[in-house]
Amino acid sequence: MTADPSHGYVPHIDGLRAIAVLAVILFHLDPAWLPGGFTGVDVFFVISGFVVSASVHRLPPLPLRPSLQRFYSRRLRRIAPALVACLLVSGVASVLLIPQSWLSEASDMTGLMAFVGVSNWVLVGVGSDYFAPRAEFNPFTHTWSLGVEEQFYLLFPLLFLAWSRGGRGRLLSLGLFALASMLSIGHAVYAGSHPEQAVRAFYATTTRFWQLGAGVLLFQGLHLRQHDAGSVPAPGRARVAWSLLAVAALVALGWTLWSARAGHSPWPDGLWAVLASAGLLLALHFHPRALVGRLLSSPPLRRIGLLSYSLYLWHWPVFVLMRWTVGLDTPGQRVFATLLVAVLAWASWRWVERPFRGPLAQRLGAPRWVLVGVATLALAGGLQALLYWQSPHLSLSTVSRHPLDWYPDGESVAADYPGCTLQVGKERFEGGRARTFSRGDCVRPVPAGMPRNVFVAGDSHAMAYNELLRRLALETGATVWQYGRGGCPQLGLQEWRWAAPDCQAYDAAVRADIARRAAPGDVVLLVSLRVPRLSDQFILFDAREQRDSEHSEQGYAGRAAEAERAIADWRPLADAGVRVVLEAPKPVLPAPPYRCSDRFNAANAVCRNGLQVQRAWMEDYRAPALVALQQVASGLPGAVIWDPLPILCDADACRAQRDGRPLFFDGDHLSGYGNRLLLPSLQATLATRPR
Structure with a gap:
């Protein structure tokens, strides 16, 4: 039998989600471990387009207004509860622990706009390069991808409506998605060929639509071909061919996760992640019991896949908050961070995500869910804004x-x-x-x-x-x-x-x-x-090398x-x-004082060189x-x-503070x-x- 998500749960899709989220987490722990791991988000986009199409396809058609209400109520129940919980907790932690600075100047607005699904455009507006160090200190940077999905969902039901009507409407819907995806690819190609457009190219919905559209088009193509969604594929050679395609797609995905280049996403490097993901979904649709399908359907990967949304939500703020405080540099710190992410993700899935998916949550009705969801997002955003406003009174940071x-x-x-x-x-x-x-x-x-x-x-x-x-x-x-x-x-x-x-x-x-x-x-x-810096806001420099270069003949x-x-x-x-x-x-210091003046951050690796330099050394340096x-x-x-x-x-040293004041x-x-x-x-x- 085929593996059709419009007929029920398909385990290998959760396995693919697991690979995607693990790739992203590994990349965010240390890019050297999996240099192309950021393309795990591209994989998520393809899966989202495929699965949301299947979920709408299996529902009976409704008139436009009830159809939109049903769609948005389902999306709100799927996305909003865990997102609101993560944003509020991260907001409280950032108010307590993160002072305002160049590294954090976009954080508050990114967090606020994440409640309404436009944080990606905030990052475009401030020019926050995803691959630059500053992005690693914003606890809400990762919400850019949720913004892309949420904006995609504004258009999806309108473009998919004709599909739900059947007949020629399905060809019309497929054509609309194909046209929109082609236009999106055109924008991605244009932006990718202009270096000054790199930030916009990475975050913009218009350069990413085609990745979600690829999932939609794959689903639609499969179901136009198969009038009977439960038909049995041809035996023998066909199964071998699908198995080989699945293996090739998995190898291609692994190659992409390793070799994709920063600054070349979503075009051209994101193309290979999309093709590999689509290839896996296509092959395993017809032959889910292939070796790759069994691997992706294994219990460990399925469990990780079930938690993938919460893992994605929680891993980034945990990593960022550790960078701001104790650090995220040693093996022990990274193990602790990973365990904390796992605990928070499981708690979020068990106590926040699941209750809003069951029968009890559905009793409220679609129109009311839309109202409740929008009101909750507005109230939560208002509470977050109030937290930011009161941060000088709530913060634990001396800054x-x-x-x-x-x-x-x-x-x-x-x-x-x-x-x-x-x-x-x-x-x-x-x-x-x-x-x-x-x-x-x-x-x-x-x-x-x-x-x-x-x-x-x-x-x-x-x-x-x-x-x-x-x-x-x-x-x-x-x-x-x-x-x-x-x-x-x-x-x-x-x-x-x-x-x-x-x-x-x-x-x-x-x-x-x-x-x-x-x-x-x-x-x-x-x-x-x-004179050359001895420390930047996120990195330290070798003082001896800097001093020697200043005294060089070339200097x-x-x-x-x-x-x-x-x-x-x-x-x-x-x-x-x-x-x-x-x-x-003026004197330059071997560590940034605003990051090293509290108990919870004084042991951070960026503070290891201390907050003073001998005056005689400084005089010689300059x-x-x-x-x-x-x-x-x-x-x-x-x-x-x-x-x-x-x-x-002072007479003996240049210090970061005097009489307790910076x-x-x-x-x-x-x-x-x-x-x-x-x-x-x-x-x-x-x-x-x-x-």
Whole structure:
């Protein structure tokens, strides 16, 4: 007999689900274990299209409205209960344990939009590459695939309606799905051929529809061929052929799970996962007792397949939360994480999924289930939003509990300057927009000797001086212009290591805008990271290698050449009476403080190098950069160097904290408290006139 899911349970489909979910889990534990494991999601899409077609096919046809109500009530009961439970629990855990940062900036919105099935478009909007480290720190990244499925289900019943009517309607439905799938493949091919479209290509429903459509078309093709769905296939050679196809498809699937390439999904590498999955379903439809069918129908794989939805839901937030806290690096941590996922998945399946599939759950009726489901999703999303809003009061993280000290966003400025108002604006220029800070009504006197305008230009470090610059405007009455773009330093002294061609036009536009606005007596402050990091937010670097490279002959030559270019770029402004202030390299730390300052994360592998560096070592580390800065200062009339290091470092060491308050947010950007400490020094530098 054939294995027809429209006539009942087909065990080998759960076995295929098991392979897909295990591949995804292995990839997320360590991509080196199964480099193409992410294509397990492609397998899920094919299965979903196949199975949902079968489930609708076996139901009696209804008019449009009752048909839609029945379909959406079934989908809601299948998807929503476990999803809501996972999102709420993950939301609570993330509020307790994860502070706001660059690594987590998209997490809250992704979690909220997962309740309404559009989290994939949130990830497209923020440019969160699935294969980049930042995605590994968002506990809701994995909901992108659920968003694709849920959006597919909005269209599915409309395209499948004619099929349910029978006759020529089945050909019409097949044609509609074929057309939609062809258009989707076209978009996938287009996006896959444009590297700048890689994030959209991976997450977009329009580039993924064809994978679910492949499952639908397979089901429809089989049932158009077989008027009697229970017919017996030809014996002998036909069974051998189906067995060989099943083996070939399984081998092809294994090859895809190993060899699929990051950045080439869903086209072209996702094609092989789809073809292999469809081949398995096709072969085992006609010969379910083939060796591959018996393997996929084995009890262990069937049990994993039954849990596959819950396993997929729970494995990702568990892995992410461990990365944020104790870590997910050692064999023991990975074993613990896997066991925890198994327990949570079983509990979710037993106590959340199953009750909504039984006869008791069906008594409510389809229209009421749709209303209840939508209302539940809305209420759960509202509760999640409330959790995020209250996170400073609920969090266990010192970062979230003391935001004014940690975040340099200037939230403390207004309270510290009663009787004064700060005017914040944005001014367009060819490279984008510059932010401006200026004093409005204020009872404080304007100190003598301060410039009328201070232009601050650089990379993300210029943006991390946000609080410092707001306070500077209120303290001095100067208008502060802030130009900043991550990775575009103006004068970073690291061009000999890597080129930043995308920054050249931006940097030139910044210089042109400052030249247009600046007047004699104004100041330009050049700010950037000018020594290599010892730690990033998710990775550590070898301090000895970094130090040796800074002291290499290549390094000295590269910095000298960059210094000469900087002199040429800024000399016209300096000759016109605009004073250039060069920020000396600030300390860099061997670990990111915001990830290492709580009991639950202090032992994380990213914290193993500690949160301080010896001052003598730091002075030696930055000495080559200071030589280059002195070269620039000597070549620009009136230029001076402003050095934050003596304020940020103690006599013996440069530490992440002082008196229990953070000086740095991550391994090189300052905290809000660090911003406030530097204000008097910068103000004194700006007021000092060169001889």
